[in-house]
Amino acid sequence: MPRSDSSGYVRNTREDVVAAAMEILDQQGLPDLTMRHLANTLGVAPSALYWHFPNKQTLLAAVSDRIVAGARPAGASGDWRAAVRAEAASLHDALLSFKDGAEVVSSTLALGLGAADLQRRLAAAIGGGGFDARTTGLAAETMVHFIVGHAFHRQQRMQADSLGAVAAEHSLDHSDPADHTPEPQAFDLGITLLVAGLDAQLRPTPPVPAH
Secondary structure, eight states: OOEEOTTOOEEOOHHHHHHHHHHHHHHHOGGGOOHHHHHHHHTSOHHHHTTTOSSHHHHHHHHHHHHHHTSOOOOOOSOHHHHHHHHHHHHHHHHHTSTTHHHHHHHHHHHTSSOHHHHHHHHHHHHTTTOOHHHHHHHHHHHHHHHHHHHHHHHHHHHHHHTTOSOGGGSOOTTSTTTOOOHHHHHHHHHHHHHHHHHHHHSOOOOOOOO
């Protein structure tokens, strides 16, 4: 919470600033998360925010870290495949738990400023399969792109639907189940396919029959 010094001047900690930014993000969305709006919310001049964050990008990185940190622990599992699926689902849910959460995390990742725990947690789960460091890193990075991309697409679609911006002829029609895969099922299938591809790396290549 904001604090006042002996002169009555309001002082905010770094955590106060991040918490206020996350509240603006979740209630109003990323376009309204400006440094000026944030400063007004905290009752300070915009320049006061720069004691904690040199620019908006570093603020968004801190917000991204907090979003990812909110992902529930996947729990111990004796099967690396199950562990990877559990981590992927948990991280995906964390991105969807805040309005525009996936967009914030995506922009942070693009700049290399934060949200590193996305890849770290996935790599830890994938590492249980006994893969070499290079394969583990590449697989974790690939899953990060899929998880963030899927969450971003889902949030954009939800926003468009809520605003009535999707034309009726382009809305989902479930008259033929083969035409569309519900988004949660599509996400589960995508992770399953990625895990299956990794699993195939562990199997010895069958010998080519001699002719």
